[in-house]
Amino acid sequence: MLANRPRILSVGTANPPDRYTQEEVLAKYRMPNKMVRSLFKSGHIRTRHLMLPEPDEDGIPRETQTELLAKHRKGAMQMGTEAIHKALAALDLTTADIDYLAVISSTGFMLPGLTAMFIKHLGFRIDCSRVDIVGMGCNAGLNGLNPVAAWASANPGKNALMVCCETNSALYVYDEKIGNGVVNSLFGDGCAAVVVRADPMDERFFAPRILGFVSHIIPDTWDAMHYDWRESHGKYAFNLARDVPYVLGTHAETPVSKLLETFGLKKRQISHWLVHSGGKKVIDAIKYTVGITEHDVRHTVAILRDYGNLGSGSFLFSYERLLHEGKVRRGDYGVMMTMGPGSTVETALLRW
């Protein structure tokens, strides 16, 4: 049974070239609100890769919704190309070897979507199956990995590629309000790609099998995180409710317990935790509700510090760091966990 489960064979990540410290973003624009400035200086995030516009003479950046959408497209094209090539090069594959392409994004709406754009520009075959998962937010990497794993299981030996592509700076709205300060000080741009394949006989790779998923949605908090049209700005804007990190934390225990129970495991048997770098508070909440340690969230905290919240691909940046650390052993279990709007906690169980 286990041998048939699909495996994550490689991972590639990319970010836009421009990297800013929080102080540099503050210096670039006029941001007089002291509360907003203190958010930037809180210290949990040091640097982020962003695609930032030059401000007008009054220190205020002005981007229309049209310009933001163009940024989403450009960011996806640049970062997507790099992340996809890194993930494929690790396996000596090319885009022509990919049979199923899934692209996850919440930073802009396009029709045709990003899968069609990647196929047009990057040399994927025209009979490559594809799916675009749009608008599911930070948790969407696992909402995407679930059908990708299912497709891979149903098509043994064939290559599935999942790309989480988030140009979060294409969501930015500038004003002096604290709400936008939270958003603008938190999110960064990044893209992560993984190759998933089920090939029971092939033991060349030391790669984790995806054993299963458990989802959890909290309908009472469906509007705690939402992205919708802001008439006053003439563009879309993202809103985060104040208590949402702790509420997510409170609920995170439920799907984790269910996931472990399904496979007859105890928490102490999980060696690796790959938690979405949503923000300092939600990481703290998960430590004390799921009952995991600072060490368990070391990559989650480090990715937040170095990149900010990268949306759907964040947990894959942590996954990449875990692999580079070189401490994973055959037989180890890992839990992937992402949180986002809905409000949602998504979990997956891995075994190396």
Added chain:
Amino acid sequence: MRPFETLDYSESGDVAEIVLNRPRMNMRMVRDLTAVCDHLEDQSECKVAVFRGHDGVFSEGIDFEEFRPDQGMDIHGFNKWEKLCVRIERLPKVTIAAIDGVVRGGGVQLALVCDARLATSQSTLQLDEVHQGFLPGMATYRLAKYIGLGNAKRLIMQCPIIDADEAAALGILDEVCDDIDVAVGATIAAFGPIHTVSVALARRLLNESFATPFEHAIGNFLAAQHRAITQSAFLETIAKAREPDE
């Protein structure tokens, strides 16, 4: 549960009792204690775990019988011991070390990971490892939190035998008593009502307190407090407080 070679395990009401039945700790005892932790975490409904010794000895520390100098030394067993100590330190139970007699070395280390330490007045304590050429485990980390750096240096580097009264004055022991069973009963009563979630969260924050900078600790506290106030114990407290007076 199967019987253990190195300890006796029993449960009575809310209380689990672990009696170390050999004076020195060997790898068998480390494995048995680890199995006890599994049971306490996975199955036991008990809210309290009491560790005891027997025949006037809580524990005399590590057993050198198993060491084979001709085969070289390795750190593996010490690592297993430290992992066990962390397991006990984080058990979802109130843990009590009930000392009646001699406690040395690893026995003191075990007592330091418990939530409360009680001893009879004739008991003596000693961390004797440094005089024997090795180290008293992570007592090197924990002891100074209880008694300050200067006192910890004296006890760990000079290895004095101290009596129960001195240990209590330093802050290692919570209480010195004549009858250990009476003291254990009173301590369990004092912990009650035991809300396992708030007990575990409070203990974790306290254990993290010396090592975590304030700006991280406050975030940890808020996350833990949010968890506590959404549990039934606190909601019941609120409901009771809001009841109209009789």
